[in-house]
Amino acid sequence: MSINQMEDKNSMDNRENRKSREKAIELKNVAVHYTESKSLFKREKYQALKDISFDVYKGETLGIIGRNGAGKSTLLRLLAGIIKPDKGEVIHHCKSVSLMALAAGFDPNLSGRQNAVISGMLIGHSKKEMLSKLEEIKEFAELGDFFEKPVKTYSSGMRARLGFATAMHTHPDVLLIDEVLAVGDANFKQKAEKAITDKIQSDITVILVSHSEQQMKRLCERVVWVESGKVVKSGSDLDNIFQLYRMNMKFSRSGIFIENFEKLDPNVEFCFESLEFKQDKLVFNCFFCYKIDCEITNVKVNPANVVLSGPFASPIVGSRYKKYQIAYKSRFHCGVCIINKENFISAYINNVESIVLKFKIVKNREGYE
Template sequence: MRKLISIIDASVSYRSGLPLFKPKSLNHVLKGISFDIYEGDSIGIIGRNGVGKSTLLSLLNGIIKPNSGSVINYGYSTTLLSLNVSYDINVSGYHNAILSGMMLGINKSEMIRLMPSIISYSELGEFINQPIKNYSTGMKQRLGFAVAININSDILLIDEILGVGDARFMEKSKETMRKKLTSGDTVVLVSHHSQTIKSLCNKAIWIEDGKINRSGDAKEVIEEYEKFIIKEFSEH
């Protein structure tokens, strides 16, 4: 089984505060994270808000670099599927989709070839030629989702998204992701929903206070995480 990415003792921090009034404080988002991703892994990242889950995806995608430690990609492509997609609101959905793909490393001719599939999956119809400023939030999400799932990459990174758009499209997108997560593709999924990770992933990583609290078999990790959450809730 091929090793695709290694994260070795990686830490991420940033400074916050107003330097005119007080020294900037150092916030440690991730602290000494280490794990490997192998071909065919479906890894669920679980943890409470603010523990560093999305930051970890940004490390894997190469958007940010660790302040210390290292992230080694052994020559494999990644695609980040997130609701936080940036668009040029004055440009059509068609051209935004092409630009989005090019930003993910796909050449323009390949994106043009993929556009019929993207338009069909997004169900935007003639709206694909309208400026993004005329789109609802759900329509923008559908376009971003359609672009991401039509691009072939070695590793799919999913940030808190297993359903977008209206109720019917939400079920369609969830089913698409279920197929990807159980098809042998290599996927890393960030989610608050422990049952989703338990049912779809073969491995899980529990992040707590910027550190890996536990990793391993998805069902075992999720069971420990759920016990922790129940205990935290009962104590407060």
């Protein structure tokens, strides 16, 4: 282990030791709806959030994932107190919450300098405090002379950098970040992520929305997966949650949902490649890789009692897991699983049979369109 890795591990251990299970924010059966205008005389309610419940703990970094339109940004506005729930309650056990999103809270007619001062004052800093931080904010945001110009002249990336720089130089109890780290050049992204890491080490509570799985895994201790306005899954097992999330993003348009996915062997890497409905069954191809070089034979699915054909060549998987020779021949075909029942995948690994995966596939799952 390198010195840098040891320092990262020690800082994370110290953070774990300092962190309490004291709640910063509670959401209890929260629902939010908007009224949509369908025509001149017709309006309909759109349910953005449906019966959302989870807690945010002081000092933790929580990630929120979900496809575009799943309700993530509405959830952040709710957590920030910008909107109120139509049902349920949001309980804040903190004094200040700052939402960092593209152009959030900026007056387009004011300069970057003026907006930075106002943003800081809105979360409790004095004008004198904010004035003393302006040069640091300007330098971090890399805006140059644009810092003195109206925000309406900024690009989306410039607005994001201003918002990020302002938030990094203020001290809210809870910092909400809505996909801001995806904006900007590579150097700014690297600088921004380091600043977030420093904030995390200072015990601030951070809630992060991002489409970057690797970024989430580097920064977050827990994730909440939101889809169609509901919490699908949450927890600290990020590898398992992201694997299930990726598979469902790929196949949800087929009208199915993969749930209760569990690796019974931590060395297994598995992913569905293609799916085809046949009555109450699902025929699938997959890649099945093991993180230890070994011989894999007789990959079987129960209760259908079907042995998959293969393994076949899989250069793409091999390039992803270059360390494992077995990955270059890890594609299997013609598996069959039963819909609405728990399915198990077993394999002979070095001539020893073991059950390595279990999952359930449901069709047209309510709340997951």
